[in-house]
Amino acid sequence: MVLYPRTLKSRIAILVGVLALASAVLASLAVLHPMRQQMRAVVGNQQAALLASTAAALDQQISDRRTLLRAVAESAARERGLRPGDLQPLLEQHPVLRDEFDNVVVLDASGTLIANLADRRATGDRGAAKSRTFRETIDTREGVISRPYRSPFTGKPTIVLLEPVIGADGSVAYVLGGALSLVNARFMGQFLASRPGTSAYFFLIDQHGTILYHPDASRVLRNVWREEGGITEVTREALEGFEGWTEGVTKEGQRALIAATHLRRTGWTLTVVYPTAEAFAPLQQGEDAAWLSAAAVTLLAAAAGLWLVSRFLRPLRRLHRQVDMLAAGTADIGVLDSARADEIGSLSRAFFGLSQQRRAAEERLALLSRTDVLTGLNNRRMFEAELPAAIARARRQHQGLVLAFLDIDRFKDINDTFGHAIGDRVLGEFADRLRRSVREVDTIARLAGDEFVIIFETIDTQARIAPIVDKLLDAIREPFACGGMMLDVTATVGVAYSTGKVAPDKLLKIADDALYEAKAAGRNTWALRHVDVAADPLKDAGPPAT
Numbered sequence: 001m002v003l004y005p006r007t008l009k010s011r012i013a014i015l016v017g018v019l020a021l022a023s024a025v026l027a028s029l030a031v032l033h034p035m036r037q038q039m040r041a042v043v044g045n046q047q048a049a050l051l052a053s054t055a056a057a058l059d060q061q062i063s064d065r066r067t068l069l070r071a072v073a074e075s076a077a078r079e080r081g082l083r084p085g086d087l088q089p090l091l092e093q094h095p096v097l098r099d100e101f102d103n104v105v106v107l108d109a110s111g112t113l114i115a116n117l118a119d120r121r122a123t124g125d126r127g128a129a130k131s132r133t134f135r136e137t138i139d140t141r142e143g144v145i146s147r148p149y150r151s152p153f154t155g156k157p158t159i160v161l162l163e164p165v166i167g168a169d170g171s172v173a174y175v176l177g178g179a180l181s182l183v184n185a186r187f188m189g190q191f192l193a194s195r196p197g198t199s200a201y202f203f204l205i206d207q208h209g210t211i212l213y214h215p216d217a218s219r220v221l222r223n224v225w226r227e228e229g230g231i232t233e234v235t236r237e238a239l240e241g242f243e244g245w246t247e248g249v250t251k252e253g254q255r256a257l258i259a260a261t262h263l264r265r266t267g268w269t270l271t272v273v274y275p276t277a278e279a280f281a282p283l284q285q286g287e288d289a290a291w292l293s294a295a296a297v298t299l300l301a302a303a304a305g306l307w308l309v310s311r312f313l314r315p316l317r318r319l320h321r322q323v324d325m326l327a328a329g330t331a332d333i334g335v336l337d338s339a340r341a342d343e344i345g346s347l348s349r350a351f352f353g354l355s356q357q358r359r360a361a362e363e364r365l366a367l368l369s370r371t372d373v374l375t376g377l378n379n380r381r382m383f384e385a386e387l388p389a390a391i392a393r394a395r396r397q398h399q400g401l402v403l404a405f406l407d408i409d410r411f412k413d414i415n416d417t418f419g420h421a422i423g424d425r426v427l428g429e430f431a432d433r434l435r436r437s438v439r440e441v442d443t444i445a446r447l448a449g450d451e452f453v454i455i456f457e458t459i460d461t462q463a464r465i466a467p468i469v470d471k472l473l474d475a476i477r478e479p480f481a482c483g484g485m486m487l488d489v490t491a492t493v494g495v496a497y498s499t500g501k502v503a504p505d506k507l508l509k510i511a512d513d514a515l516y517e518a519k520a521a522g523r524n525t526w527a528l529r530h531v532d533v534a535a536d537p538l539k540d541a542g543p544p545a546t
């Protein structure tokens with residue numbers, strides 16, 4: 001079932017809510033998205049800069065140790081006639097070597113161990129001649145840093161810094177080797193301490209991909225190219241020279257801010273892996289707060305919108321009530337707010353117009369229902385409504401009431417002779433003459449065909465009747481100008497006069513009887529019956545004898 005809001009109010013309310021939500025979301029996105037990018041760049045750059053200084057510090061650590069080793073080598077080279085047996089004391093003369101290295105040894109040019117700071121008895125041929133790093137030192141007569149390896153003495157991942165002692169003949173007389181464990185606290189401590197956050201970790205590999213440091217000790221000395229699962233995208237790029245920061249996925253599938261840099265002197269690659277959940281946590285908190293405020297603003301805006309909608313629609317509801325009242329007839333059209341300048345006002349005015357039209361139509365209908373169409377006089381229905389009211393009024397005012405019943409004489413002949421249309425015009429003219437002959441307050445009606453009635457109210461004496469009826473008949477006796485002819489028309493009138501209580505139909509019957517009587521008397525005359533003395537039909541007055 002499709003839930004479609006039925007009322008205008010709920011539709012507008014939903015629209016306002018959706019618009020408020022959409023604007024809040026769009027505004028938030030418009031602000032938050034670039035801000036998020038910028039803030040991420042700030043955090044990323046910051047981490048890259050921190051990493052660069054950490055790398056520089058680590059580089060410096062190695063450089064300092066090489067400098068120290070070189071200084072010892074040079075001091076040895078300066079001593080003329082230095083014999084192998086002098087080398088152990090020479091090493092022991094420099095206690096700083098113990099501090100800075102895990103062990104320092106001296107090898108002669110054939111690779112035989114001739115001095116050993118850690119264990120003076122552990123000397124002799126240890127196979128160093130086969131070492132590529134040793135050979136390189138001899139060949140280049142330069143200091144060399146070995147590839148990392150697991151020390152057979154300590155079992156720890158270790159590198160060796162080799163420094164040649166150049167003899168008087170310019171060749172390498174001895175080689176000083178400083179072993180440095182990659183878990184040496186003095187060497188790595190400062191480096192590890194500069195780790196950002198709590199979940200971040202460093203990852204150090206040499207230029208061949210051998211892992212020098214990783215918090216997962218089992219990975220140390222493994223090669224990233226040959227590790228299970230393959231090398232990650234970021235590590236590969238870092239080994240290929242990438243420096244800076246990016247967002248990537250670790251081998252464990254964790255999203256992280258990953259910054260990479262290179263150690264200038266060793267060529268090693270240092271990476272910091274900073275899980276995004278922690279790296280961008282303040283940013284996320286800010287974003288959450290922004291969304292929360294946006295939601296609060298949306299709610300407020302929606303509530304305000306609802307309130308406004310309800311307020312704007314209030315006049316519409318009032319108009320509805322007013323129209324209901326108009327329809328029920330409990331209020332007049334004046335209740336409408338037609339003066340308002342807005343749409344409600346124009347709607348009210350439209351209703352006002354409609355109501356007026358309806359009222360006019362009703363009035364027209366009411367008029368038609370009580371009017372005789374041909375003559376414009378009251379019809380029988382109106383007469384039947386008016387007669388009881390007139391009788392009651394007359395009784396209240398203690399006045400007499402006259403009902404005159406008129407019938408055109410031989411009207412059938414007029415129709416038959418001149419046609420129905422002329423007959424109609426005679427009826428119209430007859431009605432006009434009656435109108436002109438009576439007072440405004442008197443009620444004239446056409447009952448049917450050529451039968452008319454007139455109610456005369458406030459007739460205080462019977463003596464006033466004759467002049468009124470005579471005036472009527474005189475007016476009718478004037479020739480009728482119809483269809484280019486002058487027609488002689490006469491009428492006969494039966495008059496009932498009441499001064500007391502009488503039923504309307506009885507009054508009409510008595511007038512009819514009087515008319516019958518006058519017709520019988522020869523037409524073009526009238527007869528009167530006084531109702532209250534007319535228990536027995538009695539002609540108690542009438543026209544003068546002709």
Ligand SMILES: Nc1nc2c(ncn2[C@@H]2O[C@H](COP(=O)(O)OP(=O)(O)OP(=O)(O)O)[C@@H](O)[C@H]2O)c(=O)[nH]1
Pocket residue numbers: 374407408409410411412413415419420421422423424427448449450519523
């Ligand atoms: N032209 C026209 N004739 C009508 C109308 N209504 C009724 N009539 C005719 O009016 C005539 C009425 O005649 P009656 O009143 O019966 O008789 P009369 O000829 O007037 O004779 P008396 O009343 O006895 O004098 C009939 O011929 C009707 O057909 C009408 O609206 N227009």
